[in-house]
Amino acid sequence: MKKIDYPNTAIYINKSFVNFFDCVDNIKKDTVFYFVDENILGLYKSLFNNFHNIISIPSGEETKSIDYINNIIKKLIELGANRKTFIIGVGGGVTCDVAGFVASIFMRGVNFGFVPTTLLAMTDASFGGKNGINFNNIKNVLGVINEPDFVFIDYSFLKTLTHQEYLNGFAEIIKHACISSSDLFYDLEKNADNYFKIIENPGYSNFNKLHNMLCDSIKIKLDIVSSDRYENGKRKSLNYGHTFGHAIEAEYGIPHGSAISLGIVFSNILSNKLGFLNEDRLIRVNNLLEKYNLPVDVSMYEKKYLIKWIERDKKSSDKNIDFVLLKDIGISFVKPLSIQKIIDG
Ligand SMILES: NC(=O)c1ccc[n+]([C@@H]2O[C@H](COP(=O)([O-])OP(=O)(O)OC[C@H]3O[C@@H](n4cnc5c(N)ncnc54)[C@H](O)[C@@H]3O)[C@@H](O)[C@H]2O)c1
Structure with missing residues (x-):
């Protein structure tokens, strides 16, 4: 079984939430305020039976708003939270973002931790220290x-x-495999059928089969963020597929994973046109995305409708976008490109 050591965050992986307080160090139960995703509260009610100070976090991106943060802070104050309060977010990326954001500003910052409950939050959103909310779309x-x-x-x-x-x-x-690890990429190719069986029947699955693969994915994120905490260089590679992905998600309203898949395809086409990525590698990435039921046909997503979103994207600096390109599977780099170049590519 793989283990992950990371100096800034204690990582407990493949543990049972039932034994939470037996596992974690230095957290006093009576100081904890739980921010729990509303669906998790509904589905796993009994897990929270003996816990006090639970704040239910509505599901959905709208929750990551200033208005909602106001409500939460009011609730915290009403419930008697103070400087010693420890906030624990239990849920997907939305709950983790809200919990981390509120914990970072409440009383100038209180301690916090995450219990991620989606695959995306387990492998991505709960790591790296970014705690963001949305504003003005x-x-x-x-x-x-x-x-x-x-x-x-x-x-x-x-x-x-x-x-x-x-x-x-x-x-x-x-995405993690493409930008940083041909080994993880190979694992995802080789075990696609096994992993997909889990997706198709999660109620009866042995999740230990995902363990090594998930640890590899988490390590990639942690290696990148620990070398570039404030996103001045290498960390930008985590935006691979996201420049187009976020634009497609916003313009066409399709699910995040599908949009990122299409964003990866757009990025690889550009990498290929600019002479960095061989066509056979591009096809290999497309094949992998398809194995996981992710879309690769970008023909109906018109770039002219995406420009406005790409321009608004916070990763834009001046007129250029720090665009993440691939040289090979597992080897990425960031290149500032003009919007025109991105669109023409
Ligand atoms: N901070 C970061 O570094 C970072 C990185 C990636 C994504 N994000 C953010 O994460 C968010 C997306 O996170 P997400 O994909 O986890 O979505 P999410 O938090 O919206 O959860 C998705 C849905 O799954 C439900 N859910 C959660 N756990 C469940 C479970 N175990 N069983 C059944 N339903 C469950 C939720 O109620 C919700 O309806 C976005 O807002 C994104 O911006 C943040």
Whole structure:
């Protein structure tokens, strides 16, 4: 079994939430306020029976808003939260972002940790210290970089995850493989059928089969963020597929994982046209995305409708976009490109 050591955050992986307080160090139960995704509260009610100070976090991107943050802070104050409060977010990326953001500003910052319950949050959103909320329809434009004290992963939450939420997670895992690890890419190719069986029947699956692959994916993210906490260089590679992906998600309203998959395809076409990525590699990535039921046909997504979103994207600096390109599977780099070049490519 792989293990992950990371100096800034205690990582508990493949543990049971039932034994949470036996596993984690230095957290006093009576100081904890739980921010729990509303669906998790509904599905796993009994897990929270003996817990006090639970704040239910509505499902959906709208929750990551200033208005909602106001409500939460009012609730925290009403419930008597103070400087010693420890906030634990239990849910997907939305809940983790909200919990991390509120914990970072409440009383000038209180301790916090995450119990991610979606595949995407387990492999991506709960790591790296970005805690963002949306403003004026711009995603994650307000936020702080502040790493959680712990991330506690209990795979059994995955048994109730929807098919689409699995695909959203796998899109980010494939992203990690493309930018940084041909080994992980190969694993995803070789074991696609096994992993897909889990997605198709999560209620009866043995999630230990995902363990090594998930650890590899998490390590990639942690290696990147620890070398470039404030996104001045290498960390930008995590935006691979996201320049077009976010634009497609916003313009066409399709699920995040599907949009990122299409964003990866757009990015690879550009990498190929600019002479960096061989066509056979491009096809190999497309084949992998398709194995995970992710879309690769970009023909109906017109770039002219995407420009406005790409221009608004927070990753834009001046007129150029820091665009993530591939040289090979597992080898990425960032190149500032004009919008025109991106669109013409
Ligand atoms: N901070 C970061 O570094 C970072 C990185 C990636 C994504 N994000 C953010 O994460 C968010 C997306 O996260 P997400 O994909 O986890 O979505 P999410 O948090 O919206 O959860 C998706 C849905 O699954 C439900 N759900 C959660 N766990 C469940 C479970 N175990 N069983 C059944 N249903 C469950 C939720 O109620 C919700 O309806 C976005 O807002 C994105 O911006 C943040």
